[in-house]
Amino acid sequence: xxxxxxxxxxxxxxxTNPIGNVxxxxxxxxxxxxxxxxxxxxxxxxxxxxxxxxxxxFGEFIFRLFAINIHALRIAGGIFIFGIxxxxxxxxxxHVQSLHKNExxxxxxxxxxxxTPLSIPIISGPGTIATVMSLSAGSRSLIHFGGMIVGIAAVxxxxxxxxxxxxxxxxxxxxxxxxxxxxxxxxxxxVVAVGxxxxxxxxxxxxxxx
Numbered sequence: 018x019x020x021x022x023x024x025x026x027x028x029x030x031x032x033t034n035p036i037g038n039v040x041x042x043x044x045x046x047x048x049x050x051x052x053x054x055x056x057x058x059x060x061x062x063x064x065x066x067x068x069x070x071x072x073x074x075f076g077e078f079i080f081r082l083f084a085i086n087i088h089a090l091r092i093a094g095g096i097f098i099f100g101i102x103x104x105x106x107x108x109x110x111x112h113v114q115s116l117h118k119n120e121x122x123x124x125x126x127x128x129x130x131x132x133t134p135l136s137i138p139i140i141s142g143p144g145t146i147a148t149v150m151s152l153s154a155g156s157r158s159l160i161h162f163g164g165m166i167v168g169i170a171a172v173x174x175x176x177x178x179x180x181x182x183x184x185x186x187x188x189x190x191x192x193x194x195x196x197x198x199x200x201x202x203x204x205x206x207x208v209v210a211v212g213x214x215x216x217x218x219x220x221x222x223x224x225x226x227x
Contacts, residue, residue: 018160021161021164021168022164022167022168022171024152024168025164025165025167025169026171026172027209028152028168028209029145029148029149029172031102031105031203031205031206031209032101032144032148033140033145033172033176034105034198034199034202035172035175035176035178035179036179036186036190036198036199036202037195037199037202038140038179039179039180039183039186039187040187042058042135042179042183043183043184043187045134045135046130046183051184054181054183055181057129057130057131058176058181059177060129060131061131061132061135061139061140061180062140062173062176062177062180065136065141065145066169066173068137068141068146069141069145069146069149069169070166070169072146072149072150073150073153073165073166076149076150076154086221087154087220088216088217088218088221089217089221090154091151091154092213092214092217092218092221093147094147094148094213095211095212095214095217096210097143097144097147098147098148098209098210099206099207099210099214101203102203102204102206102207102209102210104203105199105202106200106203106204106207107200107203140176149165149169151213152165153165
């Protein structure tokens with residue numbers, strides 16, 4: 018149980034990359050008071066939790082509705098997440114976890130940015146959702162479900178903390194340190210992605226497991 022929670026935590030922490038998103042959070046909340054930043058970060062974390070739990074609960078229904086093969090999902094999710102990992106290894110923002118120029122400009126014009134872009138796509142973007150659905154695929158155990166919830170909650174709590182203390186983190190860590198952390202997250206995420214692909218391939222082609 019504990020090892021599974023750690024696996025969920027590490028996988029989600031790597032794909033959400035809270036420390037790496039601190040500069041983006043500060044850019045989006047430029048001119049905001051500390052209390053406003055805290056309120057936005059708290060709301061974004063809660064909304065992200067609800068989004069991810071919704072996919073966790075209704076993931077099985079989504080599989081059946083669209084006739085999605087669990088092993089194929091693991092392979093597709095692994096490839097998708099590996100793409101994010103590759104960008105992180107090069108200290109680049111992934112396109113699915115970052116904002117386009119127009120989105121960035123529009124987000125600055127909105128008063129409440131907790132839903133978009135903080136919750137989607139920065140925190141609970143496609144990569145995070147794919148990771149949750151892949152990790153939860155094929156198991157209905159209450160222990161498994163509880164482990165997923167604990168892992169998700171722990172990552173989002175740290176994400177909130179990173180955003181809450183974003184000004185302090187930005188002062189203590191320079192761009193070089195940010196890049197090192199980002200590359201480390203990319204390496205961890207790449208390992209997780211390869212594991213997901215391997216598990217999916219063994220499921221689709223049992224001969225590989227022998």
